Amino acid sequence: GAVVSQHPSRVICKSGTSVKIECRSLDFQATTMFWYRQFPKQSLMLMATSNEGSKATYEQGVEKDKFLINHASLTLSTLTVTSAHPEDSSFYICSARAFQGLGDEQFFGPGTRLTVL
Amino acid sequence: GNSVTQMEGPVTLSEEAFLTINCTYTATGYPSLFWYVQYPGEGLQLLLKATKADDKGSNKGFEATYRKETTSFHLEKGSVQVSDSAVYFCALSANQAGTALIFGKGTTLSVSS
Numbered sequence: 001g002a003v004v005s006q007h008p009s010r011v012i013c014k015s016g017t018s019v020k021i022e023c024r025s026l027d028f029q030a031t032t033m034f035w036y037r038q039f040p041k042q043s044l045m046l047m048a049t050s051n052e053g054s055k056a057t058y059e060q061g062v063e064k065d066k067f068l069i070n071h072a073s074l075t076l077s078t079l080t081v082t083s084a085h086p087e088d089s090s091f092y093i094c095s096a097r098a099f100q101g102l103g104d105e106q107f108f109g110p111g112t113r114l115t116v117l
Numbered sequence: 118g119n120s121v122t123q124m125e126g127p128v129t130l131s132e133e134a135f136l137t138i139n140c141t142y143t144a145t146g147y148p149s150l151f152w153y154v155q156y157p158g159e160g161l162q163l164l165l166k167a168t169k170a171d172d173k174g175s176n177k178g179f180e181a182t183y184r185k186e187t188t189s190f191h192l193e194k195g196s197v198q199v200s201d202s203a204v205y206f207c208a209l210s211a212n213q214a215g216t217a218l219i220f221g222k223g224t225t226l227s228v229s230s
Contacts, residue, residue, distance in 0.1 A: 006160075
């Protein structure tokens with residue numbers, strides 16, 4: 001089946017530093033990747049939609065200068081949390097939508113837990 | 118706009134009990150509907166899906182039927198196990214290129230032996 005990986009799975013950083021999270025589709029090409037944020041005991045909130053080779057589309061209320069998204073290839077998207085603060089601590093999940101052959105299903109990565117001290 | 122509403126949890130059941138988690142949706146057009154499961158400390162896994170009215174999705178003993186007349190996609194299982202303890206998310210896809218899934222708030226299921 002289609003597999004999406006995320007790296008790292010957990011990261012702890014100091015306030016003010018930047019953290020990069022990678023999302024890879026391992027065995028399929030993803031035309032679109034999505035980044036979600038999940039707070040404890042809450043649902044997934046869409047942050048941005050990322051299409052290969054173009055700028056990401058951010059949801060209302062999400063700061064594009066703080067959450068930098070790069071979708072450099074059909075198998076890789078990165079989310080960089082710049083100048084992280086404790087309120088950015090959360091579970092970040094990416095998903096990838098297949099280019100073809102896998103219907104309209106989105107495949108989710110295992111998530112990255114970010115803790116900002 | 119499109120939205121998903123699912124029953125508030127937590128749902129606490131004994132092993133072998135019957136499970137229903139209600140999910141209703143609001144959408145224009147003909148969305149696809151999904152149930153995802155999230156086990157503690159893990160990412161989301163697709164549990165089942167239905168792409169058109171009257172379709173029934175099923176997997177691991179779970180079932181859900183796409184009811185357009187009631188705009189519902191309730192999740193059911195006849196006999197739950199302790200290993201089913203997880204958070205369950207109902208979601209819809211507008212079936213337009215590049216659109217993300219819209220999730221309900223999630224329902225926590227706790228099954229005791």
